Amino acid sequence: MDHHKLGAPIIVIKGVEKRFGETVVLREIDMVVHRGETVCIIGPSGSGKSTLLRCINALAPINKGSILVDGVEVNDPKLDKLAVRRKVGIVFQQYNLFPHKTALQNVMMAPVTVLKQDPREVEARARALLKRVRLEDKAGSYPGELSGGQQQRVAIARSLAMNPLVILFDEVTAALDPETKKEVLVTIRELAADGMTCILVTHEMAFAREIADTVYFTDGGVIVESGPPSQIFQAPQNPRTRAFLDLVL
Template identity: 65%
Template sequence: MSQNLPTAIQIDMRGVAKRYDGQRVLDGISLQIRRSEIACLIGPSGSGKSTLLRTINALTPVDAGSITVAGIEVTAAGLDLLQLRRQVGMVFQNYNLFPHLTVMQNITLAPITVLGEEPEAVRERARELLRQIHLEKKENAYPGQLSGGQQQRVAIARSLAMRPQVMMFDEVTAALDPETVKKVLLTIRDVAASGMTCLIVTHEMSFAREIADTVYFTDGGRIVESGSPERIFAAPQDPRTRRFLERVL
């Protein structure tokens, strides 16, 4: 959990709405996340959590409302997608690594080819990231030679190699066994401890309780309740939050 958070707003969503096939997935979502804040989204499946993340990274267009991230107006006409992707890293449940590339190549591809950075400097940064996630001996391995947890940690390193201001994690432990989950959560904890602004969708309630500065409970495409983890988990105010936590705790 962060201490002495700066007041600058890093993610600002106001009245964001989204429908799929006439069904309302996001229903007037508004939230503000400060620089270096760690925010966790919890809630039942289908409550709009993943869609919310995808709108922030412009992977899903919105029907109404505004989104600003790291000073970039995501919902503005003429959005510079490259600039946005440089500032916002996103890690998915499915690792999405390139199977024909080594770990080192997966991590360095975008900084070299998209950002045009000097290859050796990028490779050195990648080696440091691999040391941080305890996979320094795997730089020449291919994804198929790694466990699921190792692939997920490489996916995190790949996003960090772009040096974003914001990191988003979408149920990154959902497909992993319990022992592997611990290693991935430790990696996310290290990222958060570095001062990175983090928005995390998770079903790991104990992790959310431990790491978050703010917890948002979503249901039916709305933020039903938000607050410190101490308040949300110990004294939820809304009956929907209480019912959900009774089922999962």
């Protein structure tokens, strides 16, 4: 568990509140993520973890506060959402690959369609990315022909193809069986080791403990406690953190 040196802040979240109608899902959220940092968000289901990720990616608007992504305010009504999404990749629990496209096409599509990059150059990069997630031989396969773990790795490659500053992982192993789960975790570990800024919402406590630079424990829409994994897992300060960890560890 080595903590590589962290760079400048890349995501700065201040006083964020998010409501669905009357229900407050996130309250007074503060978080700073630095370049190259690996952040894990843990906590019981329904504590607003996934919602927070969706707010960072401008998929869900926030009601109060500020989210700066690389200096751009996500809560600005005049915001070019597409500009933020080019910087922030997200990988979903259910992979959400495009079923009518092959693995290679899934990876190539956004750079070619959205960024208007040269398809030949993108294809070379996409093949390299598939190789990086160990799926170079599945380039021509459709998502329906791939296992869950393979699909999830294609989804990671697809996200990487946009050259994002940060990747959000939304419970990406929750739908996988233990074996395929491992493949995906290995891929994420390598990404983090390569210096990619990652924010993970996860229920994999052992994994969070291993790769995180900072762990946030959320419950009931608030950040209860945060700190290095050694503190959160071995010496939690808050009784709620302790109660949660007693249940899951």
